[in-house]
Amino acid sequence: MIRRAAVPTALQLAAAAALLAGVLALLVVTVGVGVLRVLVAVVVAVVAGALVGRAARRAGATTLGQAGAVTLARGVLVMGTVTLVGRADAALVLVVLAVVALALDAVDGPVARRTGTASALGARLDVEFDAFLLVVLSVHVALTGGDPWVLAVGLLRYVFVAAGRVLPWLRGELPVRRSAKVVAALQGVVVGVAAAEVLPPVVERVAIAVALVALVWSFGVSVVWLWRGARTLPVR
Numbered sequence: 001m002i003r004r005a006a007v008p009t010a011l012q013l014a015a016a017a018a019l020l021a022g023v024l025a026l027l028v029v030t031v032g033v034g035v036l037r038v039l040v041a042v043v044v045a046v047v048a049g050a051l052v053g054r055a056a057r058r059a060g061a062t063t064l065g066q067a068g069a070v071t072l073a074r075g076v077l078v079m080g081t082v083t084l085v086g087r088a089d090a091a092l093v094l095v096v097l098a099v100v101a102l103a104l105d106a107v108d109g110p111v112a113r114r115t116g117t118a119s120a121l122g123a124r125l126d127v128e129f130d131a132f133l134l135v136v137l138s139v140h141v142a143l144t145g146g147d148p149w150v151l152a153v154g155l156l157r158y159v160f161v162a163a164g165r166v167l168p169w170l171r172g173e174l175p176v177r178r179s180a181k182v183v184a185a186l187q188g189v190v191v192g193v194a195a196a197e198v199l200p201p202v203v204e205r206v207a208i209a210v211a212l213v214a215l216v217w218s219f220g221v222s223v224v225w226l227w228r229g230a231r232t233l234p235v236r
Helices: 009-030 035-059 065-082 088-115 120-145 148-166 178-196 201-229
Strands: none
Touching (some): 009 035, 035 120, 065 088, 178 201
């Protein structure tokens, strides 16, 4: 187990902001991203940074650790994809950013375990960036392919979270399910391939529809498990 001097959360967020500035500048030069798109990405990044800072304070964490730094780097790449949503001419760049972000998803976990810094906060940030990247990809595919229903792939999780605000029993602890991880990974792969536009449109739609059905099934399993495990329910 390797331990190094902890970098404060504020400094980590500042480093992420500097990295984002570099990524956005590169996209402006290479892809011709406009000012409005850059501003949208900056606003989203500011909101995300504020939420990360608040989550760290609530968790009593003074640093996100080395794994958290990797997760923030993933977040920067996700913010870069925001600038390319709906641009069919920049689909390749969007997919490259998304693929690198997804590849780093396999890095922060092992880093956290190797350094002994695994935490609920780090896991939560990891999930949130994954979920937001899926939203970005879904919106892009819906805009470029003209299929609004694709948005359901990215928004279903947020619908589940919103439902938990109304039905407290939906906020219960869920067991770790390998099937849920497989279904979640399937969403990113399928929507990412659709964004790359390497398959015939019909094949893409069928693949997304299958992935969406699998996602609905996975959330359904979670809802049933929480329903059965809840001690008090407004309605049985």
